[in-house]
Amino acid sequence: xxxxxxxxxxxxxxxxxxxxxxxxxxxxxxxxxxxxxxxxxxxxxxxxxxxxxxxxxxxxxxxxxxxxxxxxxxxxxxxxxxxxxxxxxxxxxxxxxxxxxxxxxxxxxxxxxxxxxxxxxxxxxxxxxxxxxxxxxxxxxxxxxxxxxxxxxxxxxxxxxxxxxxxxxxxxxxxxxxxxxxxxxxxxxxxxxxxxxxxxxxxxxxxxxxxxxxxxxxxxxxxxxxxxxxxxxxxxxxxxxxxxxxx
Amino acid sequence: xxxxxxxxxxxxxxxxxxxxxxxxxxxxxxxxxxxxxxxxxxxxxxxxxxxxxxxxxxxxxxxxxxxxxxxxxxxxxxxxxxxxxxxxxxxxxxxxxxxxxxxxxxxxxxxxxxxxxxxxxxxxxxxxxxxxxxxxxxxx
Numbered sequence: 001x002x003x004x005x006x007x008x009x010x011x012x013x014x015x016x017x018x019x020x021x022x023x024x025x026x027x028x029x030x031x032x033x034x035x036x037x038x039x040x041x042x043x044x045x046x047x048x049x050x051x052x053x054x055x056x057x058x059x060x061x062x063x064x065x066x067x068x069x070x071x072x073x074x075x076x077x078x079x080x081x082x083x084x085x086x087x088x089x090x091x092x093x094x095x096x097x098x099x100x101x102x103x104x105x106x107x108x109x110x111x112x113x114x115x116x117x118x119x120x121x122x123x124x125x126x127x128x129x130x131x132x133x134x135x136x137x138x139x140x141x142x143x144x145x146x147x148x149x150x151x152x153x154x155x156x157x158x159x160x161x162x163x164x165x166x167x168x169x170x171x172x173x174x175x176x177x178x179x180x181x182x183x184x185x186x187x188x189x190x191x192x193x194x195x196x197x198x199x200x201x202x203x204x205x206x207x208x209x210x211x212x213x214x215x216x217x218x219x220x221x222x223x224x225x226x227x228x229x230x231x232x233x234x235x236x237x238x239x240x241x242x243x244x245x246x247x
Numbered sequence: 248x249x250x251x252x253x254x255x256x257x258x259x260x261x262x263x264x265x266x267x268x269x270x271x272x273x274x275x276x277x278x279x280x281x282x283x284x285x286x287x288x289x290x291x292x293x294x295x296x297x298x299x300x301x302x303x304x305x306x307x308x309x310x311x312x313x314x315x316x317x318x319x320x321x322x323x324x325x326x327x328x329x330x331x332x333x334x335x336x337x338x339x340x341x342x343x344x345x346x347x348x349x350x351x352x353x354x355x356x357x358x359x360x361x362x363x364x365x366x367x368x369x370x371x372x373x374x375x376x377x378x379x380x381x382x383x384x385x386x387x
Contacts, residue, residue, distance in 0.1 A: 012264050014253065014256055014261045014262050014263075014264070015251035015252070015253055015256045015258075015261070016251060016252040016253050016256075017252070017253060018253055018255060019264070020264055070275070070276075094266070097263035097264065097265050098263060098264040098265075098266075099261065099263060100261075105263060138357050160272060160273070160279060160282075163268055163272070164268060164272075206282075206286065207346065208278070208279070208282045209278070209282070209346070209349075210276075210278050210279070210282075212349075213278065220349070222349065223349040223350070226346070226349055226350030227349075227350060227351075227352055229350065230350050230351060
């Protein structure tokens with residue numbers, strides 16, 4: 001085992017640099033350290049000005065996603081050992097404008113997420129006295145996979161369509177829309193379809209499939225989008241073939 | 248904080264950095280190359296469809312015309328082209344059919360139809376359609 005490992009970290013300090021540069025740091029190598037531990041070591045011991053996002057350190061908060069050797073990964077879940085002998089190149093998530101060092105601006109994602117109404121939509125709420133909305137284990141299984149999304153945005157960084165067409169609503173937002181569509185308590189399918197059947201919605205996806213490959217929670221956003229396309233097409237055919245049907 | 252080193256920087260008006268996307272972005276990874284190949288081979292699907300339509304129209308023009316068309320098809324250059332097209336079509340077909348279970352989630356009662364069954368159904372339909380077409384074209 002080596003004693004140290006080198007990290008090449010992208011720095012962007014707009015007050016000093018017009019373009020990002022890479023800075024090399026040698027950090028102690030520990031078999032139980034993740035890339036995030038190495039970044040924390042740099043911040044604590046070598047350069048306190050390094051900026052990056054992190055919070056939970058256990059693959060739940062979805063804050064510490066970065067490009068590690070060109071791959072979108074959660075840095076809190078990526079062992080240094082996996083990347084031997086180094087150097088390890090750490091960059092901000094691809095597809096998002098960089099504010100500083102490894103911090104990207106994620107406003108675009110947050111706006112798109114709210115557009116798909118990621119909550120249970122009810123046409124009419126039943127009175128509290130009538131109790132909760134019950135659900136069977138089978139009904140839960142329908143959407144459970146999609147509810148695992150932690151909004152880490154690795155799927156956006158893996159998606160070349162999002163990079164090329166920033167208007168694309170993107171994998172996670174669509175998977176989360178499916179999470180609510182498939183929920184037996186929800187009645188917002190049509191409202192979400194109105195948003196997602198637009199050009200920048202599901203039809204912008206060309207099924208590259210990398211979003212599902214990089215997803216740390218096995219949400220399979222690519223599958224969600226294709227299922228959405230099938231459902232939207234069936235819906236269209238139904239409306240054409242049976243225009244009299246009350247939709 | 249000291250004086251900014253970047254002369255274009257205006258205090259409190261920070262500039263985001265946006266990376267330019269290179270034209271050959273798809274060479275970045277094998278997965279992207281595979282994706283682009285799958286998309287580009289759709290051109291060969293169009294070619295194969297067109298070839299079939301031309302074959303039918305030539306057939307309608309009589310035996311002599313059809314004979315000349317078959318002779319053209321058997322020339323080495325066309326054979327080589329069509330052999331390449333066949334490989335491209337197989338790549339296109341396999342890559343797309345393998346994706347089918349991701350898009351098609353079917354239920355029978357409470358149980359989800361297994362992915363393998365969706366795959367088998369797609370491949371069977373493909374083989375049956377190809378066999379029918381081959382029988383129509385090759386029978387004497």
